[in-house]
Amino acid sequence: MSEFHQLLGLGKQSNCTGMDASPVVCAAYGLLFEGDRGGAEKRFQRILIDNPRDADAMAGLSICVAEATGRFVSATKLASEAVRLAPQSPAGYYALAYIHLLGSRLEQGYRYLLKAKKLAPGDPRLESGFALFDKERPPVIMDLQRNHPVNVVLASARTFLRSSMHRTLVGVLVLESVYLTGSLLV
Numbered sequence: 001m002s003e004f005h006q007l008l009g010l011g012k013q014s015n016c017t018g019m020d021a022s023p024v025v026c027a028a029y030g031l032l033f034e035g036d037r038g039g040a041e042k043r044f045q046r047i048l049i050d051n052p053r054d055a056d057a058m059a060g061l062s063i064c065v066a067e068a069t070g071r072f073v074s075a076t077k078l079a080s081e082a083v084r085l086a087p088q089s090p091a092g093y094y095a096l097a098y099i100h101l102l103g104s105r106l107e108q109g110y111r112y113l114l115k116a117k118k119l120a121p122g123d124p125r126l127e128s129g130f131a132l133f134d135k136e137r138p139p140v141i142m143d144l145q146r147n148h149p150v151n152v153v154l155a156s157a158r159t160f161l162r163s164s165m166h167r168t169l170v171g172v173l174v175l176e177s178v179y180l181t182g183s184l185l186v
Contacts, residue, residue, distance in 0.1 A: 025056045032060065037068040055086035059095035072103040090116040106136055 024047055032040035041064035047057040062078035065071050076099055082092035093116035100109035110133050139146045140154035160166050 022054075022056070025054065025060065028057065028060055032064060032067075037064050040064050041068065053085050055082040055089050056091045058082035058085060059091040062095045063098060066099045066102055072099055075099045088119060090119040093119065101133060101136060104136070106133060109133060 025044075028040050028043035028047060031043060041061060044057045044061035044064060047054055048061065051057070058078055059082040062075040062082065065078060066075035076096065079092050079095035079099055082089075082095060084092075086092065093112045097109045097112035097116060100106070100112060113130060113133065134155065139148075139151045140158060141148075141151055144151050146155075161170065
């Protein structure tokens with residue numbers, strides 16, 4: 001199974017549920033999901049010959065290039081072109097995030113995941129992308145193993161604080177505790 005397939009969290013299904021793409025592009029993604037990167041790359045290229053402005057196909061081709069050959073610069077250029085063609089579509093941003101995460105450029109990948117989240121906040125692919133980011137991210141305390149209980153708790157807190165709502169909640173709780181502590185001391 002393709003690593004991109006796992007990033008999107010689509011399980012064993014090979015359709016494009018939740019992806020706003022044409023049936024032809026979905027069929028090409030289906031080949032990619034099944035692990036036939038060569039066939040998917042050829043199909044994406046054929047789609048782009050017919051319609052050179054298809055951002056979804058351009059993003060898919062960039063993923064094929066990154067996975068099959070490891071040419072991250074070429075893949076990044078293709079994904080950036082997909083973003084340029086359709087700046088309101090999350091497909092190019094997902095591709096850029098995946099390419100950067102695959103190339104161990106975690107912060108850039110995270111930024112692109114956030115851009116995709118702004119365009120499609122309820123998309124289930126985001127959770128998988130953030131899970132891949134957390135998996136690749138170094139542990140909170142470098143001297144401890146990743147699965148050490150302290151690192152597990154701190155990583156969970158770090159993930160919890162990713163949401164602005166959760167940060168606000170923690171801020172309110174801290175202010176409330178300071179207020180209550182101050183009123184007890186008086």
